[in-house]
Amino acid sequence: GQQLNQSPQSMFIQEGEDVSMNCTSSSIFNTWLWYKQDPGEGPVLLIALYKAGELTSNGRLTAQFGITRKDSFLNISASIPSDVGIYFCALVRNYQLIWGAGTKLIIKP
Amino acid sequence: DVKVTQSSRYLVKRTGEKVFLECVQDMDHENMFWYRQDPGLGLRLIYFSYDVKMKEKGDIPEGYSVSREKKERFSLILESASTNQTSMYLCASSSGTLHHGYTFGSGTRLTVV
Numbered sequence: 001g002q003q004l005n006q007s008p009q010s011m012f013i014q015e016g017e018d019v020s021m022n023c024t025s026s027s028i029f030n031t032w033l034w035y036k037q038d039p040g041e042g043p044v045l046l047i048a049l050y051k052a053g054e055l056t057s058n059g060r061l062t063a064q065f066g067i068t069r070k071d072s073f074l075n076i077s078a079s080i081p082s083d084v085g086i087y088f089c090a091l092v093r094n095y096q097l098i099w100g101a102g103t104k105l106i107i108k109p
Numbered sequence: 110d111v112k113v114t115q116s117s118r119y120l121v122k123r124t125g126e127k128v129f130l131e132c133v134q135d136m137d138h139e140n141m142f143w144y145r146q147d148p149g150l151g152l153r154l155i156y157f158s159y160d161v162k163m164k165e166k167g168d169i170p171e172g173y174s175v176s177r178e179k180k181e182r183f184s185l186i187l188e189s190a191s192t193n194q195t196s197m198y199l200c201a202s203s204s205g206t207l208h209h210g211y212t213f214g215s216g217t218r219l220t221v222v
Contacts, residue, residue, distance in 0.1 A: 040218075042200075043199075043213050044213070045212075048210065095207055096142075097210060099152045100151070102151055
């Protein structure tokens with residue numbers, strides 16, 4: 001079946017550091033989505049990518065759709081305490097989303 | 110502002126009880142989904158629905174059933190709650206095109222004692 005690998009599983013960083021996480025798939029897809037889940041809440045869409053090579057920003061967040069159409073990364077610059085949570089990548093397949101396992105971001109005080 | 114509303118944020122139920130988790134969306138979305146989320150296991154799809162009175166099994170349907178009598182409402186039913194169904198339950202909805210992915214509710218944290 002479809003494999004969607006997200007890494008790292010968790011990250012411990014200092015406030016102010018930049019963060020990078022990525023997802024890779026075993027097949028080619030046309031849409032990558034990045035979500036964030038705050039503690040105790042449902043995931044919320046951060047960025048949607050629709051074309052290979054596309055680079056999209058949302059404030060301090062930047063995401064790119066890899067040119068091979070099999071990968072995507074999400075960068076967060078100058079992290080702040082409210083960035084904590086779980087970040088998920090997702091792919092659209094057959095009118096459903098396929099989810100990565102999530103990257104848990106923890107900011108050290 | 111578009112919304113998916115789950116009826117309860119926290120629930121505590123006893124083993125063997127029948128439990129109803131309700132979800133309502135106001136976006137006229139065709140598709141609705143129920144997930145459970147457990148630490149280290151990510152989001153696991155329980156059931157989904159593409160239309161009124163339609164339902165499809167997801168990856169972990171055992172011990173659950175669903176009902177979609179109206180387009181805006183999708184209910185998850187635990188026929189006889191068990192302790193291993195203690196979890197965070199998330200409802201989501203989407204348009205048919207999935208151009209903007211899913212919109213999630215805030216979740217229901219269910220504890221079965």
